[in-house]
Amino acid sequence: MNSFGTIFRLTSFGESHGKGVGGVIDGMPAGVEIDMDFIQKELNRRRPGQSSIVTPRKEGDKVEFLSGIFNGYSTGTPIGFVVYNENQHSSDYDNLREAYRPSHADYTYQQKYGYRDHRGGGRSSARETIARCVAGALAKLALRKLSVDIRAFTSQVGPIKLPKDYTHYDLNKIESNIVRCPDADTAEKMIELIADVKSEGDTIGGVITCVIKNVPVGLGDPVFNKLHADLGNAMLSINAVKGFEYGMGFDGVQYRGSEMNDVFIKKDGKVSTMTNHSGGIQGGISNGEDIYFRVAFKPIATILRDIRTLDYAGNEINLKAKGRHDPCVLPRAVPIVESMAAMVILDHYLLNKTRHMD
Amino acid sequence: MNSFGTIFRLTSFGESHGKGVGGVIDGMPAGVEIDMDFIQKELNRRRPGQSSIVTPRKEGDKVEFLSGIFNGYSTGTPIGFVVYNENQHSSDYDNLREAYRPSHADYTYQQKYGYRDHRGGGRSSARETIARCVAGALAKLALRKLSVDIRAFTSQVGPIKLPKDYTHYDLNKIESNIVRCPDADTAEKMIELIADVKSEGDTIGGVITCVIKNVPVGLGDPVFNKLHADLGNAMLSINAVKGFEYGMGFDGVQYRGSEMNDVFIKKDGKVSTMTNHSGGIQGGISNGEDIYFRVAFKPIATILRDIRTLDYAGNEINLKAKGRHDPCVLPRAVPIVESMAAMVILDHYLLNKTRHMD
């Protein structure tokens, strides 16, 4: 289905070349102050054309709220919103009417629905992330009461990685460069690489790391709605994502249990753990420590080169892709990762209130 | 919630030291032949005590079906089933009544529910995987009609990895050794390592790879129920899982888009792709190629050594863990991974039937 969440739920709609994208947010708690500037800022963070390394399409995304907000506060009723599509060049896509773009969803769409809107990426395009951003911004506003702090940043582009883990960097530096990497040196190398890739008409992938601090203890259901499973589900639903890991992840499997245990200690009079290999979640439930996870993004499939593919009749053809594209989606995906994380945390916070009678 | 799936749905219950575990399977298609031997075999595959390298608890899991099956066929009505718990040593756990075991769910449980059943791992123990196995077996029976072929195997234990990708091995060899690795040499090294770890009273993690062949084209919803997102959600819900990746995964992010595209070609008169970096899923929808993914398992937290921890009053104490445990859960987790995969594929197959009117 096209909904995400249990209590705090987003139902989105819209294709890149339809009239607009938008959604309905159900379960927004009542009485939350709606900071419109904040929401617009969050939307702008995902906007292309911010710099030289992302796509030159200058989208002017302005969100229009149709319900659920009155006198600057959420009413608790569903929030409907729309962002109208401007600045789409449908003609860029005319030679694609009868062809499948490799690694795109074209073929699978055609098979699934027997009917495909060939314009742009359709429902699988990046524009549907607008709805996620709006919902994520509203979730962040609700979470202000809890001082939950969500920070995502680019930790790897191609082979270039941040040398240390997040605890070694000042996360307030994330927005100080266009790749959203908290280390200036690494950022510089990343920017250079992306520029090279762009000039070659190619694309490159990477990894986004996300850290969530001050999560209340006890969020998550122990079996099928484990907090990290919902976070993983959320991240894997983002376009171009190929992997998710939290805590010590794939790297940690080579170690012994004795090396990986997080021993309980007292810190400032509270229960805490000495290390945090778990990534803030044990048995699927948050334990109060930082939650941190990594999301792998593949290099996106549209490239500005000629490619060989098949048309609908199954004949091999040469296809020259047009359109305007990102050499690297990572910087734009950073706010999406935060949005999804905010939605999951808020949803679990609300769900957790149903655990007791009082 | 404690349910998994949309149409084909499992609702499970049971703790390791309660009377029994079980569940209700809703949405099982009617008229599927129920091969009881097959179900029992699948259950046995997860059973500990099979060999020297897994836990010595000899559980005799026999599943009792209470409804939904008549004259050897599914009726289409809910299937209720129970597996009674035998062979649990509650006294092994008596010294844990007031203590938190590190990296266990004890602390988080207590915080969440304000009330904890201290016996064994409670709801987070491995015994709740019984319900998943039963549901997975039923899903596999339903999928027989489609010739969907699901194979999982251990591809890494600690630092020991299979040297090549799955296409280089005969997957029929998986069951020929106790670690369930399709390469005899690698299997031998894995077994040796696990034995060492066991003798040290420690634990070790690893990676399970899963391959799904003959998946119908078109399964998955393009935005929030992407096929790989549901597979990831399923795998991350398994105990001890710390990461999920599909297709080229985390490794593929360092490459260029031009190196990663799966070009469409004709193979045996059908649309196919020349490479399969995508892992059989594009835009969240299956394209007919093999689906392959990897699941990272951390070394489990219970170790047969003294550990330092806190008790409920927050005092530091020394805890000697007792009980009987696995040095490595990978071999037992292989059938769980297959079960979850089967449930997801069947669920999406059924959901996909609702896309058109006819």
Place this chain on the structure above:
Amino acid sequence: MNSFGTIFRLTSFGESHGKGVGGVIDGMPAGVEIDMDFIQKELNRRRPGQSSIVTPRKEGDKVEFLSGIFNGYSTGTPIGFVVYNENQHSSDYDNLREAYRPSHADYTYQQKYGYRDHRGGGRSSARETIARCVAGALAKLALRKLSVDIRAFTSQVGPIKLPKDYTHYDLNKIESNIVRCPDADTAEKMIELIADVKSEGDTIGGVITCVIKNVPVGLGDPVFNKLHADLGNAMLSINAVKGFEYGMGFDGVQYRGSEMNDVFIKKDGKVSTMTNHSGGIQGGISNGEDIYFRVAFKPIATILRDIRTLDYAGNEINLKAKGRHDPCVLPRAVPIVESMAAMVILDHYLLNKTRHMD
């Protein structure tokens, strides 16, 4: 939650005095021809100001589809739509800011959300039925393939009832008068009564009967999604509805079982029943006979008279209601009843496709 349906699902938003109302329809089958004129006509049927007996507000509801439709056919992706609110007189409601209108949702809203949008009826107003109408129209379009025929009509206004059951009337006559009653004589009496009530500044209720023909056999789940339970749930969700009954309903409880059985016979070579006290549903599942049910509507609460009530501080005050209102909502509710019925039938039709593997 603010969604209706399982597979074919409507998530709606919008208050009467917000910017607009609308919704997202998920699960619309792909490839259905979208007849825009039909949709607009269905919307117009609910529009006030059609005649002298309904409210004089002249709403110009024009629906704008933002996604999910391409080249005149449904794509299978979510359909987002908006209808902007015009013609609302907010000042009509200014004296209500601090007062509770009797039998209105004002008090309960305030208690629930701690925050109330006092303008109009908020989320509980009749304008939210627009979304239901749009969804119902789309459902009807999808159901054209099955020749399902849904007809609702006014069978009672105040004490004035249609003398016979539906089988005695020509249902094509429903739209030939403004109360939507298939019998001209009864319609005349109804119209007269409503005019009297209107002149007294009062309101009156009634009953809408709905008949659904050509329903496929086998729709409905035998325990918790019985077809009539979902129909009842749908109808009871409509504003002002106080009761639902199907088949022989409340009236039939006085009879013996021997008088009420529907005996199986052969009719035109098919299995049929001699009588149809069941109302086309047995054990919660459709049997192919006509489904018929009745929905009771109370007289709506807003009246053009002075009323005594309390303000927020709990003081008794006199309130003179303003605004423009319906003396009888029945004629406008007829298309809503049909819309909800269409949504339920389509949802169950799609759900029923998941019962078997083929």
Place this chain on the structure above:
Amino acid sequence: MNSFGTIFRLTSFGESHGKGVGGVIDGMPAGVEIDMDFIQKELNRRRPGQSSIVTPRKEGDKVEFLSGIFNGYSTGTPIGFVVYNENQHSSDYDNLREAYRPSHADYTYQQKYGYRDHRGGGRSSARETIARCVAGALAKLALRKLSVDIRAFTSQVGPIKLPKDYTHYDLNKIESNIVRCPDADTAEKMIELIADVKSEGDTIGGVITCVIKNVPVGLGDPVFNKLHADLGNAMLSINAVKGFEYGMGFDGVQYRGSEMNDVFIKKDGKVSTMTNHSGGIQGGISNGEDIYFRVAFKPIATILRDIRTLDYAGNEINLKAKGRHDPCVLPRAVPIVESMAAMVILDHYLLNKTRHMD
């Protein structure tokens, strides 16, 4: 699907002639004292064979809890339970293997699943109400904290009705006679009628009224989860139910709005209403007044007479029904109505906790 509820959710399984019936209850709040005697008593209330007017099958329903309860309190994890079937005479049903019983679900079942378990009523039999009773009992235990008081009683059997509304009777008298009617005189007439009907081998229907006091204000969602819509859905899901109405129901439609308004007044310093035609729910949300509703039960279809029907080949045959049956299900259905009401109120109470952040 075979689940009921959103947060507090029951998933049930079991046919009358399978091994057993049972279910899983998810979302039971943690820390509720589990009074086993109370649960068994509630189950016994639905048991046949209590008196001369209900069915002579002496079922010994003893519920076995398999999880979710520890040391007499709910743990907050899913509660699995089973009640094994005894005392079923399968041979009573052998002549039904190839025949359809009129007004039974046989025909619809066969059409839906293509496969029918002919023994007894299958999934549509009264034994599946056991799961509802267990879930209802647990819900009532949770609701004890809120002093919610749920009373159902028989208000009509055949043409014999209670002369006045519930406010005129002492509801503590409900259990003092076998029809569960709070007025001794009316009860006597009802018992007499049922005995007559029984001796004729026939069946009779009736109406159950339910009153819920002390419901917190604010329960229910204003559009698609209106409290009365969920109550109606719950009641209509019970076997043999043909109608649901609340407040003034079908009877109230003949009155004017001016006659039906519930005017707000102050009572004991609290906001209250002078009358309660609304039935405690306005705009779909509870207002603190008594909720009262009526549920219509048809005379059940199995009768101890010869009937004419069709066999699977479509030939007309004479069928003599055997088995042992209730002449009137009303007394046994009273606790089911209460159980469903308790489940709905608890579900909405828990859901309502998610409306605000704190």
